[in-house]
Amino acid sequence: MIRLTKREKLLALSLAGFAAVLSxxxxxxxxxxxxxxxxxxxxxxxxxxxxxxxxxxxEYAFLRxxxxxxxxxxxxxxxxxxxxxxxxxxxRQSGIERNxxxxxxxxxxxxxxxxxxxxxxxxxxxxxxxxxxxxxxxxSSEALARIKSLHIRTSSGNGDxxxxxxxxxxxxxxxxxxxxx
Numbered sequence: 001m002i003r004l005t006k007r008e009k010l011l012a013l014s015l016a017g018f019a020a021v022l023s024x025x026x027x028x029x030x031x032x033x034x035x036x037x038x039x040x041x042x043x044x045x046x047x048x049x050x051x052x053x054x055x056x057x058x059e060y061a062f063l064r065x066x067x068x069x070x071x072x073x074x075x076x077x078x079x080x081x082x083x084x085x086x087x088x089x090x091x092r093q094s095g096i097e098r099n100x101x102x103x104x105x106x107x108x109x110x111x112x113x114x115x116x117x118x119x120x121x122x123x124x125x126x127x128x129x130x131x132x133x134x135x136x137x138x139x140s141s142e143a144l145a146r147i148k149s150l151h152i153r154t155s156s157g158n159g160d161x162x163x164x165x166x167x168x169x170x171x172x173x174x175x176x177x178x179x180x181x
Contacts, residue, residue, distance in 0.1 A: 073144050074114065074171050083117040083170040086143055091121075094134040099126045114171050118148075121166045125155055131164055138168060145170040 004012065084105045091097050101122040108116045123131065131152070138147055148169045155161040 070144075070171070074173055077144060077172060081143065081172060083119055083143075083145055083168070083172075086141075086145065086170075087119050087121070087138070087168060090134065090137050090141065094130065094137055096123065096126060096130055096134055099123045099130070109174075110171060113174055115174055117170045117172065119168045119170075121164075121168070123162075123164045123166065125158065125161045126164065127160070128162060131162060135166070143170065144172075 084103070087103070091100060101124045102120075103122075104120045106118040106120075108118065110116045123134075135147060135150070138145055145168050147166060149165075149167040151165040152162055153164075155163050
């Protein structure tokens with residue numbers, strides 16, 4: 001065996017201690033510090049993602065509840081309900097049938113179970129009060145009919161009167177009998 005002097009033993013112990021400290025630093029401290037830096041960057045991003053996910057979750061729950069309410073309203077309408085005759089009755093009730101220039105109806109499939117009916121009205125020489133009364137009647141009606149677009153301009157013949165284009169949408173189930181079973 002080799003005999004080492006005190007100085008050589010001290011140097012060997014110092015080198016072994018340095019190697020041990022360096023090993024601990026390389027294999028434990030530095031990876032832990034890098035992991036802490038990574039987590040310091042990731043945690044705020046993930047927290048932000050979590051807030052966004054929670055917001056999307058609340059939005060999804062709201063939309064799901066809205067759809068269920070929509071479905072129950074559509075299902076509770078009378079089987080023979082049609083939007084066009086209903087709008088015609090509201091026009092007569094509001095006393096603006098002489099102001100009606102045109103009325104068109106379109107039916108668009110929403111999904112496999114629903115049809116959206118779109119009624120487009122063009123009203124001419126109408127006072128603002130009568131237009132507001134008619135729109136209020138449509139919005140407050142029990143039928144599932146909503147005003148989707150409204151364009152108003154002053155009448156070319158008389159500046160006190162208005163011309164307007166109103167688009168009213170309503171939905172109904174396609175197969176009511178199948179939906180009940």
